[in-house]
Amino acid sequence: MFRLEPRGERSTFWVYGSPVLAVALTVVTMGLVFAVMGAAPLPAIETFLVSPLLSVSGLASLAVRAAPLIMIGVGLAFCYRANVWNIGGDGQFTVGALAGGGLALLFPNEAFWWFYPVVLAAGVAGGVFWAGIVAFLKIRFNANEILTSLMLVYIAQLVLVWLVTGPWRDPQGFGFPQSAMFSAGATTPDFFGTTMHLGCILAPLIALGVWQIMDRTVLGFQLRVVGQAPRAARYAGFSNARLTWIALAVSGGLAGLAGIIEVTGPIGQLTTGITPGYGFTAVIVAFLGRLHPVGVIFAGLLLALSYLGGDAAQISLGLPNAITGIFQGVLLFYLLGVDVLILYRLKRVRGVLLVAEPAE
Amino acid sequence: MNLYEVTSFVLSIISASTPLLLAASGELITEKSGVLNLGVEGMMLIGAIAGFATAHATGNAYLGVLAAMAAGAAISMIFAVLTLSLLANQIATGLALTIFGHGFAALLGAGYVGISAPTLPLLKVPLLSEIPFFGPVLFEQNILIYFSFAMLFGIAWFLRKTHGGLILRAVGDSHDAAHAMGYRVIPIRYAAIAFGGAMAGVAGAYLSLYYSPLWSQDLAAGRGWIALALVVFAAWRPFWLLAGAYLFGGITYLSLYLQGLGVPIPSPLISALPYVGTVVVLVLISRDRRRTRLNQPACLGKSFHAVA
Numbered sequence: 001m002f003r004l005e006p007r008g009e010r011s012t013f014w015v016y017g018s019p020v021l022a023v024a025l026t027v028v029t030m031g032l033v034f035a036v037m038g039a040a041p042l043p044a045i046e047t048f049l050v051s052p053l054l055s056v057s058g059l060a061s062l063a064v065r066a067a068p069l070i071m072i073g074v075g076l077a078f079c080y081r082a083n084v085w086n087i088g089g090d091g092q093f094t095v096g097a098l099a100g101g102g103l104a105l106l107f108p109n110e111a112f113w114w115f116y117p118v119v120l121a122a123g124v125a126g127g128v129f130w131a132g133i134v135a136f137l138k139i140r141f142n143a144n145e146i147l148t149s150l151m152l153v154y155i156a157q158l159v160l161v162w163l164v165t166g167p168w169r170d171p172q173g174f175g176f177p178q179s180a181m182f183s184a185g186a187t188t189p190d191f192f193g194t195t196m197h198l199g200c201i202l203a204p205l206i207a208l209g210v211w212q213i214m215d216r217t218v219l220g221f222q223l224r225v226v227g228q229a230p231r232a233a234r235y236a237g238f239s240n241a242r243l244t245w246i247a248l249a250v251s252g253g254l255a256g257l258a259g260i261i262e263v264t265g266p267i268g269q270l271t272t273g274i275t276p277g278y279g280f281t282a283v284i285v286a287f288l289g290r291l292h293p294v295g296v297i298f299a300g301l302l303l304a305l306s307y308l309g310g311d312a313a314q315i316s317l318g319l320p321n322a323i324t325g326i327f328q329g330v331l332l333f334y335l336l337g338v339d340v341l342i343l344y345r346l347k348r349v350r351g352v353l354l355v356a357e358p359a360e
Numbered sequence: 361m362n363l364y365e366v367t368s369f370v371l372s373i374i375s376a377s378t379p380l381l382l383a384a385s386g387e388l389i390t391e392k393s394g395v396l397n398l399g400v401e402g403m404m405l406i407g408a409i410a411g412f413a414t415a416h417a418t419g420n421a422y423l424g425v426l427a428a429m430a431a432g433a434a435i436s437m438i439f440a441v442l443t444l445s446l447l448a449n450q451i452a453t454g455l456a457l458t459i460f461g462h463g464f465a466a467l468l469g470a471g472y473v474g475i476s477a478p479t480l481p482l483l484k485v486p487l488l489s490e491i492p493f494f495g496p497v498l499f500e501q502n503i504l505i506y507f508s509f510a511m512l513f514g515i516a517w518f519l520r521k522t523h524g525g526l527i528l529r530a531v532g533d534s535h536d537a538a539h540a541m542g543y544r545v546i547p548i549r550y551a552a553i554a555f556g557g558a559m560a561g562v563a564g565a566y567l568s569l570y571y572s573p574l575w576s577q578d579l580a581a582g583r584g585w586i587a588l589a590l591v592v593f594a595a596w597r598p599f600w601l602l603a604g605a606y607l608f609g610g611i612t613y614l615s616l617y618l619q620g621l622g623v624p625i626p627s628p629l630i631s632a633l634p635y636v637g638t639v640v641v642l643v644l645i646s647r648d649r650r651r652t653r654l655n656q657p658a659c660l661g662k663s664f665h666a667v668a
Contacts, residue, residue, distance in 0.1 A: 151635040
């Protein structure tokens with residue numbers, strides 16, 4: 001059997017190697033899942049992971065799906081570095097969409113060039129506000145941010161349902177739970193003659209910007225110290241409260257931006273189903289990207305592919321698109337498991353059953 | 361309110377509180393051993409679909425409950441291996457379990473949407489169940505409602521009065537000391553996680569086989585997360601957990617009741633009441649930092665790796 005032995009230092013090889021190994025193990029596992037469900041594994045994996053990439057429109061869809069994941073994921077990476085566990089990205093995304101979308105609905109005929117930036121800013125403000133509640137409750141009342149941010153996801157979703165079935169419902173919408181379409185002045189432009197929109201351009205730029213902040217500024221340094229050595233941060237006089245505010249504001253603002261771009265871009269209106277769980281998938285994106293903005297870009301693309309693959313599997317193989325959720329969950333499991341190799345090495349020993357047990 | 365209304369009011373609260381009590385009791389034991397498992401929602405969904413599918417296939421709701429228990433415990437073992445043997449971060453792994461549970465339950469349940477399975481029957485005690493009020497409340501319930509109370513009292517007794525409970529608390533409060541005394545920290549935590557998984561599975565079966573016995577993908581609706589909040593609310597004490605579960609059951613029922621009354625508040629906003637309530641209660645409870653610090657198992661969320 002094997003036993004874990006501390007390496008004494010972080011293995012750089014496994015910091016980068018573990019996501020690769022985790023993805024490989026996930027693909028093998030998905031082959032087994034497909035086989036169990038009665039589909040031939042190799043063609044099914046090809047349908048799931050390769051077929052969406054074979055056309056220009058497929059690549060554009062990949063960018064469209066990846067944009068919100070990267071934006072939210074970068075914010076979460078920033079936040080988790082400070083040991084602040086915001087898992088309410090979906091709620092901040094929704095409130096961002098509501099704040100900006102509400103403004104767009106209020107002025108349906110506005111066509112000035114500056115109107116759309118104002119709508120985007122409102123979206124960011126919405127996300128910051130929703131995450132700000134979490135920050136306030138954590139700092140002022142010591143309330144656990146995991147639970148409060150999660151409860152706020154449900155609350156945001158119900159507010160959205162109320163608005164699109166009530167006050168904001170499109171009078172010409174045949175009673176469907178959706179708002180009117182946004183006007184041209186409040187819609188994101190498309191690029192390169194494809195479905196790619198502003199978000200696809202902004203997401204990588206934001207990632208690079210946040211990378212610079214994390215790497216090159218005092219703020220980024222403080223963030224890492226608070227996350228990795230809270231005591232040292234206290235002795236150094238860093239304000240924990242201030243950093244918590246910043247971490248939540250950044251992650252909430254980016255989720256809000258993703259939300260408003262999503263509804264003013266691909267969706268074009270407010271409906272009850274504006275997010276397929278982007279906020280939760282972004283948690284996986286953040287971890288798979290090693291809590292590093294550049295890693296998040298790659299991870300975001302891979303998980304975006306899992307959404308497209310789920311759709312492709314549904315259309316051409318008749319499998320439920322819930323397969324996407326399985327892929328995402330399994331991938332995170334493998335990643336967390338393989339990550340043990342960063343700090344420990346496996347050592348062969350005789351007669352010891354549990355890896356974390358001492359050798360007697 | 362006449363007696364009939366009071367009776368149905370109390371029955372509705374019991375009915376809404378039971379899944380919270382079941383899941384939270386399991387999580388209480390897990391956390392007492394020093395492990396924070398955020399995957400309760402995922403394990404509940406797995407239990408719900410396992411129970412539903414088994415009951416649908418066999419026609420027996422009790423077999424469904426047993427299957428749910430086994431499925432919850434089995435799925436919790438993924439979490440246990442990752443966090444205990446491979447020392448993965450408990451918060452991230454718990455989240456992964458919830459994401460995985462959502463996907464897995466949706467996949468398995470894809471063929472069952474809108475179908476109903478056999479439901480858990482009410483166990484009617486002859487004669488006693490004829491007593492007004494007390495009869496229906498105490499002597500005519502389904503088995504899981506009795507089970508939830510039996511487990512709660514059992515857990516309270518186990519933690520306070522038995523040697524095993526003492527060891528469990530020692531492992532949760534100081535795994536190094538417990539290890540030094542010769543207790544096997546890792547196997548004990550495996551057992552505590554399995555127990556929590558089984559209880560979350562049963563809570564899921566309660567939902568799919570009794571509370572809303574038509575399969576739908578979002579059956580748990582955040583109840584797993586509310587159960588986690590309840591453990592904090594109760595400050596890791598069993599009888600506070602009971603009070604908390606019934607408080608939240610009451611709030612859930614209140615939101616249904618208000619919608620039924622036709623009060624001039626839009627129903628989606630009333631549905632948000634339990635979630636708002638959870639935030640408010642968390643704030644009130646957490647405000648007293650000392651209370652949390654005194655009661656929380658000291659090793660909660662920390663990995664244990666014996667060096668020698």
